[in-house]
Amino acid sequence: MNVKNQRLRMWSDQGHVNVPQLFFQHYKSLKIPDDEALLLLHLLAFHSEQNDFPTPTDLTERLHFNENDITLKLQRLIQKGFLEITQGIDSNGKLYEKYSVYPLWERILDYLETSTRKKEQEEEKNEEGAIFSLFEQEFGRLLSPMEIETISMWMDVDHHSPNIIKAALKEAVLAGKLSLRYIDRILFEWKKKNITSVKQVEKHTEQFHNKTTIVQPKKVQQSEPVLKKVSFYNWLEERE
Numbered sequence: 001m002n003v004k005n006q007r008l009r010m011w012s013d014q015g016h017v018n019v020p021q022l023f024f025q026h027y028k029s030l031k032i033p034d035d036e037a038l039l040l041l042h043l044l045a046f047h048s049e050q051n052d053f054p055t056p057t058d059l060t061e062r063l064h065f066n067e068n069d070i071t072l073k074l075q076r077l078i079q080k081g082f083l084e085i086t087q088g089i090d091s092n093g094k095l096y097e098k099y100s101v102y103p104l105w106e107r108i109l110d111y112l113e114t115s116t117r118k119k120e121q122e123e124e125k126n127e128e129g130a131i132f133s134l135f136e137q138e139f140g141r142l143l144s145p146m147e148i149e150t151i152s153m154w155m156d157v158d159h160h161s162p163n164i165i166k167a168a169l170k171e172a173v174l175a176g177k178l179s180l181r182y183i184d185r186i187l188f189e190w191k192k193k194n195i196t197s198v199k200q201v202e203k204h205t206e207q208f209h210n211k212t213t214i215v216q217p218k219k220v221q222q223s224e225p226v227l228k229k230v231s232f233y234n235w236l237e238e239r240e
Helices: 003-013 021-026 034-048 056-060 067-079 102-139 145-156 162-175 180-192 198-205
Strands: 084-089 095-100
Touching: 021 102, 034 056, 034 067, 056 067, 102 145, 102 162, 145 162, 145 180, 162 180, 162 198
Parallel strands: none
Antiparallel strands: 084 095
């Protein structure tokens, strides 16, 4: 084995530290200073070497911090909920302590869930704002305060999604009945039938809408087929 391969073999034999990408991507968002993040990485490195409870002296051999600084940083990480000291009993019945970074992983996952939920709420808020603009566009005028309140109640009280409200508005436009009363009736019927998605709406309305069909007269010869008029379901006249 040549010298180069020997060096690479020695490098590989030292092992590797497995650190999740999420740590590097989000420790700044969790307001973990770089020096404390570096300390956490060294704790993970010691863990990979089967040393789960390195002393401040062990850590000073690898970091440009004195023992007092390291002790303070460890205390801060514990106080902020990123690190904890756990206890256990080994195979010889001896009590031992070790550092655990599981609280850090939990905080990162909590942060991701909160961020995702916040993003979804912002997107929903933007969609709700677009609903009012869409109604004004279809109505050809500004909405009255009472109309705005009605639409808001559909979302906040009745918990209709913006997409369902858009679908109900589309039904009203196709039927030529641009009134909130008509749209409210549509939403009421859909909710009663547990229709909560646009796909369910499309499937349900197909049962009531007569599609355009071609009618060929038996005796009268015509060069072009006669189109049967499309009729729309009147939600205000629905009966049980």
